[in-house]
Amino acid sequence: MAWDDQQSRDAWGSYRAAGLRWLAAGVICAGLVVVGGQVVLASSRSLLAEGAATEATVVAADAQAVTFDYDAAGRAFTETLDIVSGRQYVVGEKVEVRYDRDDPGTARLLDEPRRTPGVGPALVVLSIGAAGSIPIGIGVLLRAWAWGRAMRREPWTLARIRVRGTDVALLPSAGDDTVRARMLSTTHWRRKTLQGIDGQELWMLPVGARDVVLTADGTGTIYGLRRRSIRPSP
Secondary structure (H helix, E strand, O other), rough: OOOHHHHHHHHHHHHHHHHHHHHHHHHHHHHHHHHHHHHHHHHHHHHHHHHHEEEEEEEEEEEOOOEEEEEEOOOEEEEEEOOOOOOOOOOOEEEEEEEHHHHHOOOOEOOOOOOOOHHHHHHHHHHHHHHHHHHHHHHHHHHHHHHHHHHHOOOOOEEEEEEEEEEEEEOOOOOOOEEEEEEEEOOOOHOOOOOOHOOOEEEEEOOOOOOEEEEOOOOOOOOOEOOOOOOOOO
16 A cells, blocks of 8 residues: 555655644734734723823824824824724824823824734734635645545556646556546645656556545655546537
């Protein structure tokens, strides 16, 4: 069986490790979003509740941010905040703010609890990272589990690979029918690796009726293909 070969097990382990890395990255991003959001909101609530009150003048505003001037501790300051309330500010408008008595350069509008520009976009980027990485990681791990089971039941078959874009044709050396499939690789470099061995012989193994697993000497991992259904000629 394919699983009896140590090199095959190592290649499978490398693929599974990639899934774990994707999942870990997504979990870390999600954790940073939660922790970062809580820290920012806690700091803002504290400042709004305990900060010194003063009046500010809006000097610039658009749909994403508002900039205002204010006086604190005998000095003039300018602050820019993300707009999270949906409110429309007008240049010249007077607004109430709270500033930190120990750090007068830090201020919050009553309607905008978020800190400074960049915090909101950073949390959005982390959220997108988590939303993308976690499903990819789970998908890789599920495929690794299914492919590992198949490797314990089936032997490798030698075949020659022909690649055109993401479409693959596998010509078994035993003279069996050509297997036509498309790549399931989740990263560009994995696709490039298969495209780089076009015309060479490698090892293939069917996984049920839909998937095919490939590996080749020196690649150190396994690759998944999804069989293409051949439509009958009219």
